[in-house]
Amino acid sequence: MLDLFLQQTVNGLALGSTYALVALGLTLIFGVLLIPNFAHGEFYMVGAFLTYALVMAGLNFWLAMALGALAVIALGCLIDLVAFRPLRGAPPLSLMISALAASIILQQTATLIWTSEARTIPTPVTGVLRTPFFIVTWMQVVVMASLILSVAAIWAILNRTRLGLAIRATAQNHDAALLMGISMVQVRLATFAIGAALGAIAGALLGATFPIYPTMGVNPVLKAFVVLVLGGIGSLRGAVLGGLFLGLVEVMVAGYLSTELQDIGAFTLLVLVLLIRPQGFFGTAQVER
Amino acid sequence: MKALRMAAVCLTALGLTMAHAAPALTDEILIGELHPLTGPASFYGIPESRGIQLAVEEINAAGGVRVGDQSQMLRLMTEDDHSTPTAGVAALKKLRAADVRFIIGPLGSGVAPALFPIIDRDSGVTQIVDGTIAEGVTNGRNIFRNQAAVSQYDLAVADLFRSKKYASVAMMTDRFHAGFMGTQPALSETLKSLNATVAAEEYYKLGDTDFSAAMTKLVSLQPEVLLIRGYPAEGALITRQARQLGYEGQVVWEMVSPPSTVLKNISATEMEGVYNCIPPTTEDYIALGQDKALAFDKAYQAKFGTTPGELSTLSYDAVYILKAAFEKAGSTENEAVNAALAAMRPEDVPQLISGYVAHQDGRLFDDVGQVNLRGAVSIWQGEGWVPVPDLAG
């Protein structure tokens, strides 16, 4: 019984780290630029498809992932240029619709190029780690390690570089940052580049475990928004812990209650958390009466 | 308020722009086809639509359909149902407004039940369902189906359990699939009556990627069989995750799963020894070297530059069934065609690729309009499915 529980906990953490990995890029772009970027799911999808195409062309997986991420950075900046930058200062709702439109366009273009057939990237890391208490695949270990690396890298960029300082300043107060002479173009570009790269890396890694198809980004991005709100908008710590928490809850509900209730359980949790803490775990309070 | 005037203007404009389609010429028979050509289901829908196009072209090139003593050409109208009920109903109404009286489709288990009440009470239209396997979408009066019903898939599962005498089973069913969900209780009962303990009935949904919770539970129960009912992308993933977590029993699939798609999602070694319980599909007939299937494959590749989909042959067959019905009825009146369909025997349509078995009274369709396309057990060996002949019985 206990080792079953341990196994389920490991399952939950493995699932949660996939949620957190997708949520990282989303929370960064939202936290800094206030864009609810639904097209993040498509960064994830395009990253997966490009990696797949390059691996099928004979490239090494990690090289393919890096090239894919570069291409998605370019795509991210293009989307920003076309869909978001013209809407500077527009209400969040317009940005959301714009993001939705971008997301539909990318999905449909991907369908035209790759059709909607599901496929999986050949796993670069095979095999299973068997311990006396639980089993975990090496690929899951890689995903968890990538999560830790990504968080460390973002933290280093935000806290140890001038660019990071500019990004943080923008996130705190856009107008003041502008007055301080911070180049918004640079901040936007950097934020989108990092966010898109994170999405692409998540896509490549998860595409090696899950099937990839043009609408594969839709559910993860919904979950990522839930993670975002659970953890508190714009909080990296919140994104990681929120993701792990959501993964654990889903697995526990599916494992101990019913697989049919997995989604209902996860979203009921969301509602309950927001009832108790309307700003999420790590968000700043803005409760009203 | 100006808005309201505008609304009225728009409404009129709408009426004008979407004017009636050109009526059929007298020596033409309009055939409407309804399949998902966009969205996730288009992977299955487009090859069905192409199967129909191919059959229509072949028939027309060979001189059309002999109705009485005159030849008539077939004209195809293609509509996209997006695999959603609302778009499907709109598409059906559009075909009906263009005076289409013969319809092939749909694919989606969610679309067919939405069309059913409309077609069921419309004596001016005849439908052949070539895609969905959901129960209860035919009536044997003006709605027929040349695709298997899920319950016929389930027969093969029962065959397998009967012959292997499995003692326990865990079921994983796609709960977004109306067809599989529809027969879930009945199949569960059947397996119990074959002395198999149903250790767990778990569900997942299309697009799910993590099955670890259910698989961990499954491994702790170690049932002899893991039965997966749904689509191959998830089927492959469930199979893989179950093995990774240490499941050692027999994996049985109940799903349309062409080897080409399967191998894009799981390695051949991981699939070795998995059973599948469905009627043969396009790739199986081609693999078996059936002449008509080979010719179909060749023509399809020449025309579309890609291999046919697993359901393409069903759609192709549906057109020839309609053609045979027109010729037998000597008329294109729906009432006569319906009667011809109801009385049709498999040998009346020599072009059929799928291996339909006549019902006991010799007819192709039974009283509710269902063909006999029984599921068969096959096993994964090497790079694809291989029939297991000695099981059926």
Added chain:
Amino acid sequence: MARIPHIALISAVAFAAAVAVATQMNDYLLYVVILWAIFASLAVSFDVLLGYTGYLSLAHGALFGLGAYTGAIMTTRAGAGFWLALPVAGLVTAGVAMVVALIAFRTRGLYFAVLTLGIGLIGHQMFLVASGLTGGVLGFAGIPGPGVPSWLPIDQNLWNTCLALALLLVTFLAAQVFVRSRLGAACIAVREDMTLAQALGIGISRARLSAFIFSGFFTGLAGALFAAINNFVAPESFTVLGTGFQLVALVVVGGMGTLWGPILGAALLTALPEALRMASGYSMLAYGVLLLVFILFAPKGFAGLIQRGAAVLRRPATRKLSPTKEGVR
């Protein structure tokens, strides 16, 4: 602002004109008009919430489904007639909307949107899981349609169209009355500056709660009518991604906070996929591009374009003040 009797008169004329046009249409066009009218009713009542209070709810796809299933259960299991089931569906949905609102209004901004998204997803999942009541994924079949009164010499499809248009008329007029009431004025105050509104002693809680309940009631009516006309409903029609976001798109493309803009938005976004049927394969792509073009070049939607056009046409005339500031809290 125009007066209610004035609006009522013009609306009634437009309704009569629409019915007159409808009599000339074939069944397919009638069905497109029905879809338009039902989604326009949804969009108008949704605009009362989104356009006048600024709160973005993604739970309305599920509320639409609740109305549909309530209507379906009433007419099949409970043996009620359509005309009883319709208001009951509206009231039940309004009741549930009230509970949802009481929970959701503890938050604002993106938190509100995501919280209601969660509730919308729970609702959609409940339709699947509670298969004893709803038929689950197999759908709810055999819902009786709204019978044509025996004294009317028209067929079922035309009657369905008349009902859908009538629902739109009623929803539109009710919304006009609502936004002109004290509650409606308070809603605008909520949207414009909540802190100021609070300081002035405006009852913001009551205002936004009533806007949510108002939209819930008419969403329920639309759901019940949708179910009766189709004779069949399935959970697929009530997803957050499909219906929930679709409603937002209808209102934004039409023009938020105008009430009549969303009617045009619904017309555009219902007719477009139908008009693009021949371009199958590219139709969704075109839909995405259109959405993007609209949000970039006509941020105030269809309504904004028309108002600007009208202003250009009669430049000397004084411009009427209309709600302008958009924004989500």
